Amino acid sequence: KAGVTQTPRYLIKTRGQQVTLSCSPISGHRSVSWYQQTPGQGLQFLFEYFSETQRNKGNFPGRFSGRQFSNSRSEMNVSTLELGDSALYLCASSLMRGSSYNEQFFGPGTRLTVL
């Protein structure tokens, strides 16, 4: 079956702009989690959506937001971009709510560069 897809794969924006990233989970998966990956901080949890509801949120400012649609597809939005937002944004889907008991399937990520 098809894996997790993320669009776009690469994105270049300037400071102050906003950006929307998209994630399509594996068919039948109801949980979608978003992570930010940087060389300095590694993989950091942004938020998780399950059945269209945000279930958990990491320690990121309110400029980072997301939503999940009825077909489980999810979008992540970052407003007022800062240079430090340059990162690889990864989306992961799982059948049940995210935990280290359950297998998460990651997409290839969206590489965001903020100039």
Add this chain to the structure above:
Amino acid sequence: TQLLEQSPQFLSIQEGENLTVYCNSSSVFSSLQWYRQEPGEGPVLLVTVVTGGEVKKLKRLTFQFGDARKDSSLHITAAQPGDTGLYLCAGGDDKIIFGKGTRLHILP
């Protein structure tokens, strides 16, 4: 705050050698996972360990969960160039946290 510390950060060894990488915490985890990430791709789950003292084998990879469930190790026997990648450990019941990873490079 739960933290996972991985060591070493970088490891470059010759093909055929053995190696061990570590994932440590001061907190107890109900389970830990190991992922491998290759350039341009997302992490891929290798194993989940749940029981303290548990040992799991995946071909040449051996994973161990500490008795106190605060640490885990990954041992690779006779490393091959295909083992090259970023190895990440992860844990958590609600918010999954990741270690910063061990970047492994196997020289042919």
